[in-house]
Amino acid sequence: MQPAERELLRETLDRAFGALDPARAGAADATLRELGWHELLHAEPLDAVEAVFRALGRANATASVLDDVVAGRLGVEPRDDLAVLLPAFSTWDPPGAARDGVRASGIGTARVATASELLVAGRDATGRTMTATVPIESARAELIAGVDPGMGLHAVQVDLTAAAAVPLDDRAWDDAVAGARIALAAQIAGACRTMLDLGRAHALEREQFGRPVARFQAVRHRLADALVAVEALDATLSAASDAPAALTAALAKATAGRSARTVARHCQQILAGIGFTTDHPFHRSMKRTMVLDGLFGSSAELVLDVGRQLVAARRVPTLIEL
Numbered sequence: 001m002q003p004a005e006r007e008l009l010r011e012t013l014d015r016a017f018g019a020l021d022p023a024r025a026g027a028a029d030a031t032l033r034e035l036g037w038h039e040l041l042h043a044e045p046l047d048a049v050e051a052v053f054r055a056l057g058r059a060n061a062t063a064s065v066l067d068d069v070v071a072g073r074l075g076v077e078p079r080d081d082l083a084v085l086l087p088a089f090s091t092w093d094p095p096g097a098a099r100d101g102v103r104a105s106g107i108g109t110a111r112v113a114t115a116s117e118l119l120v121a122g123r124d125a126t127g128r129t130m131t132a133t134v135p136i137e138s139a140r141a142e143l144i145a146g147v148d149p150g151m152g153l154h155a156v157q158v159d160l161t162a163a164a165a166v167p168l169d170d171r172a173w174d175d176a177v178a179g180a181r182i183a184l185a186a187q188i189a190g191a192c193r194t195m196l197d198l199g200r201a202h203a204l205e206r207e208q209f210g211r212p213v214a215r216f217q218a219v220r221h222r223l224a225d226a227l228v229a230v231e232a233l234d235a236t237l238s239a240a241s242d243a244p245a246a247l248t249a250a251l252a253k254a255t256a257g258r259s260a261r262t263v264a265r266h267c268q269q270i271l272a273g274i275g276f277t278t279d280h281p282f283h284r285s286m287k288r289t290m291v292l293d294g295l296f297g298s299s300a301e302l303v304l305d306v307g308r309q310l311v312a313a314r315r316v317p318t319l320i321e322l
Helices: 003-018 027-034 037-043 045-059 066-073 170-205 217-242 246-276 282-294 299-313
Strands: 082-084 103-108 117-123 129-135 139-143 154-159 166-168
Touching (some): 003 045, 027 045, 037 045, 045 217, 066 082, 066 117, 103 117, 117 154, 129 170, 166 170, 170 217, 170 246, 170 282, 217 246, 246 299
Parallel strands (some): 082 117
Antiparallel strands (some): 103 154, 129 166, 139 154
């Protein structure tokens, strides 16, 4: 996709999500269907994921397209009535395992409430990765009313008694995890931009001692530190796009979580009291990044995992040619 096409797609998505009614369930998914999301994902997977998930983060919109990203990476044709069982919070192993008998548990997006089938990945007794597609009636889903209930995540348990398992190359699951991490990191990047914009706007509008607080050096330093964190995340995402791999995806996701905390901390201080209230939109983006950070491994856990890999390999790989 050419730069001009990317910019046009970005503007289109921002306008479309900006016009959504946040109270209407499935509004973002319906908008993406109208824009040809599945066709775009098939034709330009990298650009489609980055553009769509960044736009979702900027608008704090809720969509279930993460299911499509994971399904596609697992070699299954994405469709609107197919939900995917995601790993439990803060984990990234397949949600089904032989030790769980004929049941699997994990997280489902808002799509589990409307889907007709559920795609489940797991490991058998020999450690092989398997997938099974089961009727949604085999699953029990309960809405997670946590820090961000508007995201529509569900705690899901599924009965796999009569499921026909299909062997899957282990690399396919690793690829699905990498794809999900890039998507989530892009969504966090969009939310970080929104938090920074809200903090900057408040600094320009709020006056103390007869002048905008944006003119105070301490406020400028916080805005500068937040901007550095956002730009660092963008650079890491660009590197992961230039050199796609499991490691670069993990580093992008880890950087996203850390950047989100940095941006949220500084912008919360700039917003002061109003930033703690539900009257101001800041809390929605901050809470969304907290949830997104935990999906497919939190930043803290990913850093530890990458460190273990480096110690085991006893070498630092070249991630991208400069």
